Amino acid sequence: MTDLMTTMSLLLAATTIGAALMAIWGKRSLPIAILAAGLVSLLASVQFLLLAAPDVAMTEAAIGSGLTTFLFFFVLGRVRGGSND
Amino acid sequence: MIKRLVVLLLLAGIGAIFMSLLLGYTPDNELNLTARYYAEHTAQDIGAANIVTAIIVTYRGLDTLGEVTVLFLTAAIVGLVLAQGRQQNSQRSQRKLPESGELLQTGSLLLTPLILLLGVYVFVNGHLTPGGGFQGGAILASAILLMLLTDPMRHFSHRLISVLESISGLIFITIGVLGIIYAGGFLDNRILPTGSLGQLFSAGVIPIIYSFIGLKVGAEFSSMLVNLSETEGS
Numbered sequence: 001m002t003d004l005m006t007t008m009s010l011l012l013a014a015t016t017i018g019a020a021l022m023a024i025w026g027k028r029s030l031p032i033a034i035l036a037a038g039l040v041s042l043l044a045s046v047q048f049l050l051l052a053a054p055d056v057a058m059t060e061a062a063i064g065s066g067l068t069t070f071l072f073f074f075v076l077g078r079v080r081g082g083s084n085d
Numbered sequence: 086m087i088k089r090l091v092v093l094l095l096l097a098g099i100g101a102i103f104m105s106l107l108l109g110y111t112p113d114n115e116l117n118l119t120a121r122y123y124a125e126h127t128a129q130d131i132g133a134a135n136i137v138t139a140i141i142v143t144y145r146g147l148d149t150l151g152e153v154t155v156l157f158l159t160a161a162i163v164g165l166v167l168a169q170g171r172q173q174n175s176q177r178s179q180r181k182l183p184e185s186g187e188l189l190q191t192g193s194l195l196l197t198p199l200i201l202l203l204g205v206y207v208f209v210n211g212h213l214t215p216g217g218g219f220q221g222g223a224i225l226a227s228a229i230l231l232m233l234l235t236d237p238m239r240h241f242s243h244r245l246i247s248v249l250e251s252i253s254g255l256i257f258i259t260i261g262v263l264g265i266i267y268a269g270g271f272l273d274n275r276i277l278p279t280g281s282l283g284q285l286f287s288a289g290v291i292p293i294i295y296s297f298i299g300l301k302v303g304a305e306f307s308s309m310l311v312n313l314s315e316t317e318g319s
Contacts, residue, residue: 054215055137058207062223067306070230074313 009050016043030076038069132279133212133288141217142291142298146261146272152219153301157254160305167312185235193235200228208299212288218295222302229307233314241311246304253301260290260297 023036041064048057116124123136123144133139141149207214208221232239264273274294280287 055135055217055220058216058220059223062220062227066227067223067230067310070234071310071313074310078316 005050009047012043012047012050016040016047019043031073034069034072034076037072038065041065041068128282131274131288131291132282133274133291134283135212135214135217137215138212138217138291138295139288142211142294143272143274146294149298150257150261150272153254153257153298156302156305157250160250160308163309164312167316189235193231197228197231200231201225204228204299204303208295209292210285211295211299212291213283213285218298219302221295221299222304223306225299225303226306226310229303230310233310237314241307243308243311246308246311250301250304250308253297253304256297257294257301260294264290 019036019039023033023040041060045057045060045065048054048060115121123140127133127136127139131139131143133143204221204224204227206221207216207224208218211217211221229241260276261272263276265271268275272294274289274291277289279289286292
């Protein structure tokens with residue numbers, strides 16, 4: 001792995017951890033926390049791509065970042081009943 | 086206080102384990118025994134350009150059958166749990182929802198066919214390009230998700246989804262059993278000629294098996310999403 005790739009991977013890892021912290025400490029609003037959790041999956045899939053695992057990256061992007069995020073939003077809408085915000 | 090201490094100790098322990106793994110890590114300069122076997126034998130034995138697919142569908146086909154079964158059970162349980170809530174609420178489920186925005190409606194009209202096409206492309210080309218049945222199925226389900234987001238009251242036929250799912254599963258097993266009769270063993274892909282490497286119709290029955298896995302996974306995820314969207318919050 002070249003230096004550039006290593007730098008990019010480290011940068012991605014740092015951003016992933018930042019997004020994960022945002023998902024945990026997102027006390028202000030749940031939607032932001034859910035979006036941050038989706039961002040963790042998206043960044044992880046880019047990381048998998050850099051590590052030469054495109055199959056895993058595809059799964060992570062489709063399921064982790066796509067379906068799971070919207071599943072959380074579905075449930076959030078159901079829990080709130082959709083009446084007040 | 087004690088709880089927080091325990092959590093911190095647990096985190097420190099996990100950190101120590103990963104630290105020791107990281108310090109003891111030396112990158113391999115050559116493939117290990119199993120990986121070398123797959124890298125050398127996949128092309129002439131299986132005929133699939135994507136080694137990962139050859140491992141998933143043929144070398145470890147039985148594990149894939151297990152994964153598909155687990156996913157089927159998950160979808161069945163989600164349906165079972167959510168169906169009870171649906172029956173009670175079926176009369177008063179005509180709650181008026183606000184119209185979804187113009188942007189979402191037009192965008193979904195444009196994007197849904199493209200996403201479906203991408204999903205089909207991914208699982209039909211599973212033996213050539215990265216991705217395969219599971220990824221393609223998830224992409225198909227995300228197209229269904231987009232349609233549900235645009236119109237939450239849209240009705241999807243449960244019968245169609247379950248028939249698609251069962252037929253795909255049956256064909257998967259049937260091809261596997263045909264492998265015992267006509268080729269080396271269960272889920273052997275050499276029922277059909279392996280063809281030339283890199284062609285669409287190559288690698289024996291891998292494209293067929295992966296297409297049906299894709300349809301099955303897509304139907305399972307879709308049934309979960311449809312079940313979720315049809316339950317009303319109480």
